[in-house]
Amino acid sequence: MPKVFLSPSTQEWNQYATEGNEELYMNRLADRMEPYxxxxxxxxxxxxxxxxxxxxxxxxxxxxxxxxLALHSNAAPEQLSGKLRGIDIYFAPNSQSSERLANIIANxxxxxxxxxxxxxxxxxxxxxxxxxxxxxxVLCELGYHDNYADEAWLKNNLNEIAQNLVxxxxxxFGIPFIYPSAIRWGTVTTDGSGLNLRSYPSTTGGIIGxxxxxxxxxxxxxxxxxxxxSYNGLTGYASSRFITI
Numbered sequence: 001m002p003k004v005f006l007s008p009s010t011q012e013w014n015q016y017a018t019e020g021n022e023e024l025y026m027n028r029l030a031d032r033m034e035p036y037x038x039x040x041x042x043x044x045x046x047x048x049x050x051x052x053x054x055x056x057x058x059x060x061x062x063x064x065x066x067x068x069l070a071l072h073s074n075a076a077p078e079q080l081s082g083k084l085r086g087i088d089i090y091f092a093p094n095s096q097s098s099e100r101l102a103n104i105i106a107n108x109x110x111x112x113x114x115x116x117x118x119x120x121x122x123x124x125x126x127x128x129x130x131x132x133x134x135x136x137x138v139l140c141e142l143g144y145h146d147n148y149a150d151e152a153w154l155k156n157n158l159n160e161i162a163q164n165l166v167x168x169x170x171x172x173f174g175i176p177f178i179y180p181s182a183i184r185w186g187t188v189t190t191d192g193s194g195l196n197l198r199s200y201p202s203t204t205g206g207i208i209g210x211x212x213x214x215x216x217x218x219x220x221x222x223x224x225x226x227x228x229x230s231y232n233g234l235t236g237y238a239s240s241r242f243i244t245i
Contacts (some may be wrong), residue, residue, distance in 0.1 A: 001041050001042070001043055001045040001199060001208070001234075001235045001236055002041075002042050002066045002067070002169070002173045002175070003042075003044065003045075003064065003065050003066050004037065004042055004043070004044045004045075004065060004066065004067045004068075004069055004169065005044070005045055005056075005059070005060040005065040005069070005135060006030050006037075006044050006045065006046050006047070006057070006069055006071070006072075007035065007046075007047040007056045007060070007068060007069065007070040007071065007129060008023070008026035008027045008028075008046070008047065008049075008071040009022045009023050009026040009070075009071060009072045009073070010023050010047070010049050010050075010051070010052060010053070010056070010115070011023055011072075011106045012024070015145075016073075016144065016145045016146075016151050017082065017145060017146050017147065017148050018148070018151060018167040019045070019062070020075065020155075022072065022073050022145060022153075023211065024170060025048070025073065025145075025154060025155065025158070026071040026072060026073065026109065027049065027221075028158055029071055029142075029158050029161060029162055029165075030071060030162075031164075032158050032159050032161075032162035033162040033165060033166055035180035036163055036166035036167075036177075036179075036180060037085065037166055037169070037223070038160050038180070038220045039178045039179060039181060039220050039221035039228060039237045040059055040166060040169075040170050040175065040176070040177055040221060040228070041175060041178070041181040041220075041221065041228040041235055041237065042169060042170070042175075043167070043235055044196060045063075045065070046061075047059060047060075053128060053129060054128070055125065056070075056129065057096040057128055057132050057133055059167065060129075060133050060134070060135060061132075061133060064134075065134075066127065066135060066136065066173070067101065067134040067135055067136050067137070067138075067169065067172070068135040068136070068138075069137075069138060069140070069165075069169070070129040070130070070137070070138070070139040070140065071140055071142065071153060072139060072140060072141050072142070073141065073142050073143055073144070073145040073150075073155035074086075074088065074141040074142075074143065074144045074145065074146070075144060075145060075146045076144055076146055081146050082144075082146050082147050083147070084142070084144050085112055085115055085118055085143065085144055085147050085148060085149060085150050086115065086118035086120070086144070086150075087106070087109055087118065087119040087120070087141060087142055088117065088120055088122045088136060088140075088141040089102040089103075089105045089109075089119075089120070089121045089122065089138055089139075089140050089141070089142070090107045090122050090123070090124040090127055090139040090140075090141070091103075091104065091121055091122070091123060091124070091137075092120075092123070092124070092125075092130050092131055092137065093123035093124075093125065093136075093137050095136065095226055096129065097136040098136050098137055098138055098163060098170065099121065099123070100136050101136060101168070101172045102121035102122075102138045103121045104168045104171050104172050105121075105138065105140065105165065105168040106119050106120060106121040108164050108165075108167055108171070109161075109164055109165075109168075110167045111144075111164070112143050112160050112161065112164055113143075113153070114149075114153060120152060124139070124148070126141050126182040140165070142154060147222075148181055151240045165188065174200075174220055175200065176201065176223050176224075178221040178222070178223050178228065179221075180221070181220075181221065181222065183215070183218060183220055184218075184219040184245055185216055185218060185219065185245075186216070186217055186219050186227070186229070186243040186244055186245050187214065187215070187216055187217075187243065187244050188211045188212065188213050188214060188215045188216075188217065188238075188242060188243055189213065189214075189242055189244045190213040190242050191213070192197075192213050193213065194210035194211060194213070194222075195210065195211075195212075195213070195238055195239065195242050195243075196210060196211075196236050196238070196239075197209040197210060197211055197229070197231070197234060197236040197237070198215070198236055198237045198238070200237060201223055201224060201226035201237040203228075205237060208230075208234060208236050209231070209234045209236065211229070211231055211238060214229055217229040217230065217231045217238070217243065218230045218231070219243070219245070220235075222240065224237060225239065225240050225241070226238065227239075227240050228241060229243070
């Protein structure tokens with residue numbers, strides 16, 4: 001199953017137009033993304049808020065991740081302070097997967113941002129979280145926090161933005177987006193044989209593990225007769241027919 005390094009801004013000195021700062025609101029956004037990722041079967045690790053961007057890059061590169069997703073809000077140059085609006089999704093120009101992910105995110109955000117023509121996927125060679133990470137990486141600048149209208153949009157739509165970003169991750173990974181539900185626990189109930197844990201909710205999905213009969217598994221999502229389950233460090237899809245809540 002896909003694994004994401006989620007890297008909200010640690011820049012607490014970037015003050016918003018009215019109240020709060022970039023670190024605060026990007027972490028609130030990441031908090032809201034977590035239930036959607038968990039229910040959709042996306043494993044994730046958050047960056048350490050006490051480490052800077054260099055630390056985030058090092059931590060991301062210290063393990064294997066499919067995607068490094070950096071969350072930020074923007075600020076205009078001093079002479080244009082408060083006058084700019086828009087969303088930029090930065091990608092590595094030499095990475096087709098980075099560009100593909102950036103375009104998916106940008107296209108999906110157009111459906112919820114009030115000025116869709118100001119949402120763009122933009123190449124960068126200077127942003128370290130995009131160019132220096134081993135994982136496919138993008139950096140999202142989700143509006144201008146020195147602009148009152150963008151600040152209000154961001155603060156008032158944190159949950160919608162979180163859902164939209166996780167939908168984009170699901171689109172990129174080719175897995176279904178699943179709305180969050182309460183975490184449940186279930187017991188594998190087969191005739192004694194193992195229950196296949198799959199990478200996609202279908203009998204054609206690749207087998208990534210086996211759940212022994214009697215095993216207790218954590219259920220974080222459900223879609224069309226399949227549960228998103230976690231067991232012994234593995235997360236995948238298992239047929240709900242053979243799991244008793």
